Structures are given as C-alpha cells and as structure tokens.
Amino acid sequence: SYLLELEQRRDTGDFERLTKKEALKLEQLIAKLNRRLGGLKNMTRVPDLLFVVDVNREQIAVKEGNILGIPVLAMVDTNCDPDPIDLVIPSNDDAIRAIKLMVNQISAAANEGLQIRMAVQADEEVEEDEKYLGAATLAKLRSGDFADGDEASAEDQSAKPDTED
Template identity: 45%
Template structure:
C-alpha cells in the first residue's frame, strides 16, 4: 500500500509552488509546468521522494534513532506539535534558539532549569516567596516552556531533523549540516535542494500540504517504533550493533496500539476456533435427532 496517494497530494495542494519570479533555478528538475505565473511541482517525483524519505526515517527510528520536527511558521505550528507528540518525538514550533543542536549542552541545562521550576511550583516550592519573586519565576518558567517545551525530554541531539520551510529555518538546517545530521525537508520552488539530504518536493506554505507531509513523516517514525518493538520482542537479550544507539522506550500511544493488536489477534483466534467447531457440533446434533 502506498504511503500517500496522488489524490491526497492534489487535494492538499502539494503541487503548488511559488510565483515564477520567486524561484531557485536549482529546483528546475522538480517542476512539472507553469500555470498562471505559478510553478506546478511534479508530483510523480514527489511520490518517489516521499517513499525514499519514509524508508530512511523508518529504518533510522527502528534502530534506536530519533527525529526532531521543526516548523515555526504559523501554517506548520499545529501539525508539527500534534504529529511529533503523537509519536513521542521532540519538536520546535515556536522560535528556533541558536545553538539548539550545536550547543545542546547549554540548552540541556536550560531544560533542567525548566523541570526544576515546574517541580518547585507543583510541590509548594514557591511558598514563602514574595508575589514579585513568584511572578518572576513563573514568567521564567512560561518562557522556557514556550521555547523548549517541545524538546523537554530530548537527552541528546536527534538522528534526523524534519524541516518545514528550509528558508525560514535556515539556522536549524545549518546546525544540522554542521553536525552531519541528515535533513529531511519539504522543497518548495524557492528552496535550495543542495541543503537537504532527503528532499520532498512540495508546497511548504499551505496548511494542508504541511500537515499532510508532516503526518507522513510521523507515520514513518511510528512504523520505525513498531519495528523496533518487534525486534526487541524477538531478541530481548541481543546486544545492539556497534555504533547504533540503545533503543529508547516506546511512547504510550504505541504501547496501547500493541495491546490492541494483541487483543484483536486473540479475538480472531477464538473466532476461527468457533467456526471450525461449528460443523462438528452440527453433525452431533443431527445424529442425536436421527436416533
């Protein structure tokens, strides 16, 4: 089954590029035609590149990797937060702080500070302070939550970054490239394909387009988590391969999904047994009636 269909791409407006005067000549090979001053992206290529990116993300996550979702423009903020949270991955949908990747050690200290303030607030640690002191600490916590809340549980730099709008997120792209972290991103007709390792030609300005492609990326991560879980179940005592990060715990939604799958399988087994038993029971009843 296809990861996404041509109809879904068309319905979401993934094929609409920028005005012809706002383009990057390097994107020429991804353009199908021009219509009313707008470039139309070749969706056949988009489908091919989606499959390529999907498999890469799935395999990376299956081997213990993580993917950071990045999209701070208004059109992408909701989808970035929703899809990343759904699969338990870190995300940035407000403002990218310089050094989030290249200076993660410092960022990690700010995360610890955020957790400290939250703990103090929840356990009565603000008691005995003046209203002004409480207000100052609360504002500090809220600011940290807004900018770092999406990466609060990130213990190390991600294995992959997913970017919506590489021009707007050029700092994030630059940091990822500096650390040799693979970049998977939507490539609109005004983008530079040389900056992206796994491009997906498409519209990065429309809400539905950004949401659809971000959902595909999240589903790839989900497939990787499921594969990781299956592998762990099959070889619980196996040692990880050299250079491969230790597998991370499954997200709650995945545990529920696995539990649901096991319940469904058990129900199917019982149903099959009942069907097999039915002819024998019928024969017994017929024999009893004849005698």
C-alpha cells in the same frame, strides 16, 4: 535543564518563600520556556533526524542540525536553497494540504519503524530467553501453568532463614 529545575522548585513549594514579584517573574519565565522549549525539555539525546517544513522560516534549525551532524529532511519549494538539506522532498511548503499530506506520511513511516523496532526487540528477548532458560521453564512461562506448590515452595525457601553453621 534549567526549565526542569525551575519546575521542580515550583512543585516543591520553593516559590512560596520568595516575594510575590520574584515568584511571578519565575512563573512567567517557566511559561515562556515551556512555550519555546516545552517539546524538548524531556529529550535525553540528540534526535536521529530533523524534519523541517519551511526551510526559509526554520534556517536556524537547519544550521543547528548541520552543525550537530543530524540528517535534515525537508520540504523544499522553488524559493528555498536545497544545499544545506540532506534529504530533499520537492513540495509546496506553503499549502496546508501539502503540509498535512507530507507530515502524515512522515508520521506514519516513523510509527511503522517504531513498531518494527519493538517487534525486533521482542524477538531478541525471546531468543535470549531460549538461550538461558530450559524448554520446560519456557513452556510453563508461555502457558502460565505455574502450580501453586511451585510458587509456595519458592516463597518458603526465601522466607526460611539459614540456620546451618
């Protein structure tokens, strides 16, 4: 992205070759882009879900989510139109306590989902290891019992050049 390119140019010292005015303008542009897009600059893919607190204030985000096919989860008050929202949470979107409560619950659910996904991936890795490795090798890996001779002989084998012709 343009922001990452500008930051890379700044970090490599490319701005030092520019005039003070040009460098200052680019620094201000970097600051502005970081303020507005800083949370998005390292995203590599489209998000799986868009959570919106105030639909009236974030109409552009809701429209973009609908255009890109991203499900929109939103806190919808009586003064909002729930039609463009996929998953509606009827809630007061003006009260700080209500916002904190909902954001904390959504955050906890996202963290729980991440933990579940990591556990499933770990189980899949174990199943894959069991599929390709023998029982004795797995037992050694789990216990950490590698004799020094096993490691040394492996190192010796890799260090010896093939002299057979």
